[in-house]
Amino acid sequence: MRGLVLSAVLALAAAPAAAQDWKPIFNGRDLTGWTPKINHHPLGENWRDTFRVRDGALVVSYAGYDRFTDEFGHLIYKTPLSSYRLRFEYRFVGPTTPGAPAWAVRNSGVMLHGQAPETMALDQRFPVSVEAQFLAIGSGAGSTTGNVCTPGVTVSLDGVPLKPHCLASKEPARPEGEWVRFEVEVRGSRLVRQFIDGKPVMEYGDIRLDPSEFAEFAAPPVDPAKAGTPVDRGYISLQAEGHPLEFRKIELLELRD
Numbered sequence: 457m458r459g460l461v462l463s464a465v466l467a468l469a470a471a472p473a474a475a476q477d478w479k480p481i482f483n484g485r486d487l488t489g490w491t492p493k494i495n496h497h498p499l500g501e502n503w504r505d506t507f508r509v510r511d512g513a514l515v516v517s518y519a520g521y522d523r524f525t526d527e528f529g530h531l532i533y534k535t536p537l538s539s540y541r542l543r544f545e546y547r548f549v550g551p552t553t554p555g556a557p558a559w560a561v562r563n564s565g566v567m568l569h570g571q572a573p574e575t576m577a578l579d580q581r582f583p584v585s586v587e588a589q590f591l592a593i594g595s596g597a598g599s600t601t602g603n604v605c606t607p608g609v610t611v612s613l614d615g616v617p618l619k620p621h622c623l624a625s626k627e628p629a630r631p632e633g634e635w636v637r638f639e640v641e642v643r644g645s646r647l648v649r650q651f652i653d654g655k656p657v658m659e660y661g662d663i664r665l666d667p668s669e670f671a672e673f674a675a676p677p678v679d680p681a682k683a684g685t686p687v688d689r690g691y692i693s694l695q696a697e698g699h700p701l702e703f704r705k706i707e708l709l710e711l712r713d
Contacts, residue, residue: 481533482706484512491573494529494696495581499573506696507531513702514694516564524555528581529696532573538689539711542566543639548592548632548701556698562592562632564701565605568642569663569690577677583693584608584677586663588640588650589622591629601629601636602650602657608669608678609687612662621669627657643713645688663687
């Protein structure tokens, strides 16, 4: 009995410390710790202030654009990671930018295990990475959210390699303007679990390089000789694909495993 009581006391004592392990990686004031890479522009150039901060939120804005012409962008967190949990809230706001492709309407995501930003080509739409994809109701890409897409990689579900570029979850997309809670648990190349509003919606693993995803490049970002190489670490980045949206409460918990 005494042992049970002691265990309970230790568990309660450990709870606050565990909670403090989560750390904000966006300060709500500026883009410190994050670097933009926008297609056709050099690393670090925040073309037309695509990424900005407003009212404590990290905003993907096209207010400075007359027209979207293939300026797919990513805001990349400074530190490569292997095993971690990431959580934040997102919402889509406002109309799609003129010129954005139909599939990009109310479409964005967070890239996991991304390639080193300095290795991205000037004209490269997306980093080699795994994408947890977000959609809102009315998206041209579908009606679910918490999906998975695979630019430059392949993943497996229940041990079976995923052949399509994207796989939809069964979680319905939310309305534009509604804040959605997203969380992901990443364990190296072995396992990724995605959650929407606290509900598990996607699980996959065995992340490996796949150069066929970038076949249109004369110098593809994935060396064909490295096809099948496990991807067990990389960079987090937030997407800008032509539709305005906001992120807030961006927090990270690094895991020892």
